[in-house]
Amino acid sequence: MTYDATFRVWRGDDEEGEFADYTVPVNEGEVVLDIIHRIQATQQPDLAVRWNCKAGKCGSCSAEVNGKPRLLCMTRMSTFLDTETITVTPLRTFPIIKDLVTDVSFNYEKARKVPSFTPPPGLEPGDYRMQQIDVERSQEFRKCIECFLCQNTCHVLRDHEENKPKFSGPRFLMRIAELDMHPLDTLDRKKAAQDEHGLGYCNITKCCTEVCPEHIKITDNALIPLKERVIDEKYDPLLALGRVFRKDKAKKG
């Protein structure tokens, strides 16, 4: 069952760009990335697209299809009508390189600002002992394939370039939550989450969760729990009082 689909693909670079229309044959079982490849093979050999695994696991092919941030390789053509025009655009939040390829280095810079897992001093790799129930919660976050669709969709970054220095985005706040929940991690990451990574900018509107191809419940399971942890440390007068008392006791005893 083959039909001709109409594609509108954004072509351009950081200086200019426009939509180009293509009519391309589509076969049963294909995904959007197949069609982009067909345009490349038969009509526009210089069309730029980044991809790698074609299995939804490398996170390279992030783009926007009909305005929705998606993985090109996991977006089935069967979800569209034969008559529909399918618009494919690059991620909007990051600098454009060419056509569908953006420069996502913002994310790597933010990643480097999160201190890595810090076990207690003297505990060597290989000697870590943990209960399954203690690590279960943060294992969900390790499904992340670093496609940065969440980073691209989050309105804090997408609509406000000026927030980029102050806000690390859902992917890295989730990383902080993961480490803060880790039974063997010794760093206190809550203050940094709020002050350096901008957790307060997140208004829990859940678009990161909506677009995550790994279906990680980023907002409910990482960001809101992290907000609650920050409140423990920064905004809860009763708990602050409790800490003062405990310190006093520790000093006396």
Next chain:
Amino acid sequence: MLSPGRARIPQKTLRSDRWWLLPTVTVIVLLSFVVYATWRAFEGAYYYASPYLSPLYSPCLATSCVPGSTDLGTPIGSWYVLSPALLILVFPLGFRMTCYYYRKAYYRSFWGSPPGCAVAEPHKKYTGETRFPLILQNSHRWFFIAGLIFNCILTFDVIIAFRNPEGQWGHMGLGTLVLLISATLLWFYSLSCHACKHIVGGRLKHFSRHPVRYRLWTLVSRLNSSHSMFAWLSLFGVAFADFYVRCLAADWFTDIRFF
């Protein structure tokens, strides 16, 4: 959106689905509730039809409360002349306003921040919840605790609704059932709260050292995944219970008595 370096795509969104439907429905439903609740709160009448007290007026703490509605006493006294609902509404209102789910709902639908995912927001500047007043959203856990106290009071109202209009025990009417459903939904709403999830166990690093709290956390987490549903259902539950009591109090119809 059109910041230097980014692809120059002028459209605010290229989404072709009906992303605006949900925020529109949210605005309509929430606004209707606000209008109804404001009218009822200021009305100051028709909130008690023995043995039922409307949840919007419970507890009724002023001397001006209608006879029979003040089972918890009248500590406020007689100087207070406005509607007794206004004394207490700040607690349930604050609870819902700072609820993580409602925040999402009204930020998106009323404030357009963002109106939909991958739909540009209309504001030039954005500071989120980093400053006054929105930094006060961090007080949600205190409202959660206040909410628990209210739930206990409303549960007490259900218990005393197992009387007949003359005050004899062991009776039940449709109103009892309405209050019971409303209070039950409120319990589900409170217990599925994110602050609740954090307090019972979410803040722990080592679940294995706290088996009971781990169990509780697991339970609350399960409820928590339906928190938005409970948020809506409990809102409707309260509105309907109030409306039912109003109908009885205004003699629009009489309560159906079961036994």
